[in-house]
Amino acid sequence: MTNLRVVINEILKEKKDVLLSVLFGFIAGMAAIGLFSASGYLLSKAAIGVPLTALTVVIAIVKLLGVTRAFSRYGERYYSHRASFTVLGHIRKTFYRRLDQSFSTLMQKYQSGDLLSRMVGDIESLQTYFLRVLYPPMLLFFIFLTTIFFASFFSFWVAAILFIGFILQILVLPTLFYWWLMKTKSTVRMDRTTLSNDAGEYFFGYKELKIFQHEKTQKNALIKASDQYERSSFNQKRKERLHQTIYTWVGYFIIWLVLAAGAYFVSDGDLNGIYLAVFLLLSITLFENSEVLSALPIHLANSQEVSERLSEVEPTGHEDMKTTVSSLGSLQMEQLTFSYPNALSPALLDVSFILNRGSKTAIVGPSGSGKSTIIDLVLGIESTQDGRILWNNELVEKLEPSSLWKHSNVVLQESHFFYGTVRDNLFADSTHTDADMLKVLERVNLSYLDLDSLVLEKGSNLSGGEKQRLAVARTLLKPEAELWLLDEPTSSLDTKNKDNIYRQLWNETEDKTMLLITHELTHLEDMDQIIVLQEGKIVESGTYEELMKRQGEFFQMKQIEDSVLL
Numbered sequence: 001m002t003n004l005r006v007v008i009n010e011i012l013k014e015k016k017d018v019l020l021s022v023l024f025g026f027i028a029g030m031a032a033i034g035l036f037s038a039s040g041y042l043l044s045k046a047a048i049g050v051p052l053t054a055l056t057v058v059i060a061i062v063k064l065l066g067v068t069r070a071f072s073r074y075g076e077r078y079y080s081h082r083a084s085f086t087v088l089g090h091i092r093k094t095f096y097r098r099l100d101q102s103f104s105t106l107m108q109k110y111q112s113g114d115l116l117s118r119m120v121g122d123i124e125s126l127q128t129y130f131l132r133v134l135y136p137p138m139l140l141f142f143i144f145l146t147t148i149f150f151a152s153f154f155s156f157w158v159a160a161i162l163f164i165g166f167i168l169q170i171l172v173l174p175t176l177f178y179w180w181l182m183k184t185k186s187t188v189r190m191d192r193t194t195l196s197n198d199a200g201e202y203f204f205g206y207k208e209l210k211i212f213q214h215e216k217t218q219k220n221a222l223i224k225a226s227d228q229y230e231r232s233s234f235n236q237k238r239k240e241r242l243h244q245t246i247y248t249w250v251g252y253f254i255i256w257l258v259l260a261a262g263a264y265f266v267s268d269g270d271l272n273g274i275y276l277a278v279f280l281l282l283s284i285t286l287f288e289n290s291e292v293l294s295a296l297p298i299h300l301a302n303s304q305e306v307s308e309r310l311s312e313v314e315p316t317g318h319e320d321m322k323t324t325v326s327s328l329g330s331l332q333m334e335q336l337t338f339s340y341p342n343a344l345s346p347a348l349l350d351v352s353f354i355l356n357r358g359s360k361t362a363i364v365g366p367s368g369s370g371k372s373t374i375i376d377l378v379l380g381i382e383s384t385q386d387g388r389i390l391w392n393n394e395l396v397e398k399l400e401p402s403s404l405w406k407h408s409n410v411v412l413q414e415s416h417f418f419y420g421t422v423r424d425n426l427f428a429d430s431t432h433t434d435a436d437m438l439k440v441l442e443r444v445n446l447s448y449l450d451l452d453s454l455v456l457e458k459g460s461n462l463s464g465g466e467k468q469r470l471a472v473a474r475t476l477l478k479p480e481a482e483l484w485l486l487d488e489p490t491s492s493l494d495t496k497n498k499d500n501i502y503r504q505l506w507n508e509t510e511d512k513t514m515l516l517i518t519h520e521l522t523h524l525e526d527m528d529q530i531i532v533l534q535e536g537k538i539v540e541s542g543t544y545e546e547l548m549k550r551q552g553e554f555f556q557m558k559q560i561e562d563s564v565l566l
């Protein structure tokens with residue numbers, strides 16, 4: 001339950017709407033019970049031939065209760081839904097803020113399809129927590145007790161039967177069903193997640209699956225996931241229906257008991273016969289009202305499961321202290337050791353280096369040596385574990401990430417492209433004109449693209465090299481960035497395009513700090529320092545000349561590369 005504390009705290013912030021909805025709900029509920037009780041009284045009186053004139057006051061009361069019920073029901077709906085949606089808005093904000101901070105950790109833990117369905121489905125389902133879990137029992141508690149109190153003036157035993165019904169329907173049955181639900185925990189949500197992941201894998205990887213003749217295997221996995229989802233949904237529905245049936249039958253049984261006890265007391269002369277119809281209609285209205293509680297355990301179990309999952313998106317704990325940077329200055333990396341979750345060995349081990357303001361650094365090394373991990377840490381996307389990263393002597397964790405990114409220009413190893421136009425994918429801002437955009441396209445040799453040309457999802461209608469050049473074009477639109485982080489920006493380009501891109505980048509970053517990650521050893525002669533990384537450790541560093549003179553790792557890598565290129 002503690003995981004629902006965040007939701008409850010948000011609900012408490014809307015105290016006024018919550019209280020007003022309970023008040024209006026209570027008035028509406030009591031008006032309905034009064035309306036039907038008064039109708040029962042009227043029917044009984046009319047049946048024994050009381051003249052209509054003697055019933056004028058009761059008729060007026062029935063009309064008044066009808067109107068009161070309609071208005072208060074409106075008030076209840078208005079305030080309860082307002083509270084619910086406001087709370088949902090707060091929860092969304094809290095969750096998305098946390099998600100923003102722990103996104104990369106979560107992406108490692110879950111597949112993207114899972115994360116997406118979590119984000120949308122989990123938050124949306126919390127909107128029912130107030131409306132279906134907290135509010136109905138609170139309201140029915142007051143309605144039941146008031147009705148029982150009222151009934152006790154006419155018959156102690158009828159009031160006692162209603163009290164037993166109250167205990168059964170508000171406490172015993174929901175608790176028992178909740179316990180049963182938790183014991184046989186539903187796997188519907190997990191099965192739906194598996195199905196959505198399998199479907200995503202099948203559709204996105206369709207080409208490879210066909211070529212490598214693995215389509216059938218993936219298709220079978222998809223069918224299996226679909227069957228499993230269907231089975232668990234069916235079982236869940238069956239459980240829910242069984243509980244709802246038991247719940248309704250218990251309600252009818254209590255109504256029947258009230259009728260039987262009433263009839264017995266009337267025949268015994270302990271109760272005026274006029275009140276039999278009153279009790280009957282009163283209990284029917286009361287137990288029909290409580291029907292809403294039959295689904296409470298399902299909503300409670302669901303909210304609890306969802307809040308547990310959402311609580312995995314924990315805040316980092318630094319958000320209140322974050323400072324905004326107005327300038328990046330120099331970067332210091334001190335004895336950094338970093339491991340990905342569940343990794344057998346660290347991605348980085350005791351890595352230290354300095355990026356002076358305006359300097360050019362290249363990090364080279366074989367695949368998997370930890371080069372890209374450095375970018376994620378420098379940008380605050382991954383959190384440091386052992387060691388420190390300091391921007392102008394300020395710990396990276398204490399800096400507002402968006403202000404770091406504002407001053408940076410990044411070409412990731414695999415840039416993402418969205419469904420839209422070339423213009424959309426350039427991420428231009430309001431200060432950029434079409435001419436500016438066309439100019440950067442020309443600089444990266446993409447002048448044959450129109451700004452309104454369509455880019456498909458993930459840039460699937462662009463070649464690997466075109467995607468890289470478009471990613472570089474994005475950075476050229478932001479020449480003021482102080483830090484340029486370039487992760488293999490030319491790995492898919494031919495020599496001519498490669499030379500051009502390096503020239504453009506060098507021109508643009510003359511007085512800027514540049515960190516180039518590459519496993520190609522060309523264009524490195526003018527670098528201020530070259531860091532050689534192997535298995536997460538710095539094995540060598542220095543200028544191009546120094547490293548070549550030393551004839552160590554870098555020299556050997558260069559020899560191999562040259563011999564391959566010859």
Ligand SMILES: Nc1ncnc2c1ncn2[C@@H]1O[C@H](COP(=O)(O)OP(=O)(O)OP(=O)(O)O)[C@@H](O)[C@H]1O
Nearest residue numbers: 108340341343347366367368369370371372373374
């Ligand atoms: N999200 C992740 N989860 C777990 N391990 C990861 C993750 N990303 C990278 N790794 C591991 O961390 C190590 C360093 O990865 P990194 O991407 O930094 O290497 P790299 O030098 O950039 O490689 P490449 O040149 O192939 O891009 C590798 O062993 C890799 O398998």
